[in-house]
Amino acid sequence: MDNKPFRILALAGSLRQGSYNQGLLRAARELAPNWVEVSFFDLGTLPFFNEDLEATDDPTVVHQFKDAIAHADAVLIATPEYNGMVPGVLGNAIDWASRPTGQSVLRNKPVAVMGAVLGKSGSIHAQTALRGALKRIGAVIVPDPQVLVPHASRLFDEHVNLRDEKTREDIRRLIEAIAHWCQRIKPDRSDSALSGADWSR
Template sequence: MADLKILAVSGSLRTASFNSALVRAARKHAPGGMTVEVYDGLRDIPPYDSDVDNDTPPAAVVGLRHRINAADGLFIATPEYNYGIPGVLKNALDWASCPAVGSSLAGKPIAVAGASPTNFGTVRAQLALRQMFLWTDSRVVGKPELQIFRAHERFDEAGNLTDETTIDLLQRLLDALAAQVDACRPS
């Protein structure tokens, strides 16, 4: 595997978020040759407005698009709110998907995961993300799926992922993302 740069995004703004902890775990448990950079500017992205998505979009949006374009792939950890994607994450991805021609998400390899204290993990939010990425023509990793249910039992109080089975699944997902990146590279 060549050196890969992955941009990791947590769909949560909460300080003690399990999904932000999952992003940090991805950085810690990334396979050799993969660097995981954490995107922490979600709070700075304004609501999508096509009237200002022109030659000079907001600086936070320019930064987001640049970081996505510079990355070989994305790792997205999403919570589930009301059976769906958190608004702040959907908003950021709406900005990233524009303009349709030249979108930073077009053809981008993406791994989706999520953590939740409930018994169902983030199944529905991940499904909604996968559906959205059909439109953006992103290359989403199909398997393994990583829905961390009862997350409070898998992370310690400092936010470290401690469950060995979950760590193994995370590593397998990151390996699959690396393979997806390699498959998408021009020959």
């Protein structure tokens, strides 16, 4: 029996204090069953991608980032939408994770995407672009449910805790979907934790 926790690495495409997308990830950690471990990596610690840096071996923090991905069973990304695109800090992280070409640490890694914005798009444009980039480097995209969160300021309290029950349920279902996709991709993983999971939270 595999007693190891199911590990999800959570990445936020927004660095600001009070970020709604960081709030989504905190909600994911709160809603995850007790056999799921959600950890965070601060993308703001990564330097801008530069092949000169890469040529002399990745900086230490980039090694740490890639190791965090490698040791996770899956990755969960929460992205805002800037000018209809993925934020630069998130694009930069994907650039680092995509290297070396053809050997990305994200290759065959299940990745789920969600996002919150102040406007009405729900981050759909950023999510579409992000899924395209991830697919190109070989990640396995968890297709459903889509978690698109428009008008985010209405859904969080003053401490940036997600209070909207529908969105919380969507996130709970997304975590379940991540685990099931991992089960399909890694058939050698014990079914005991997944089949015995309590999704009643």
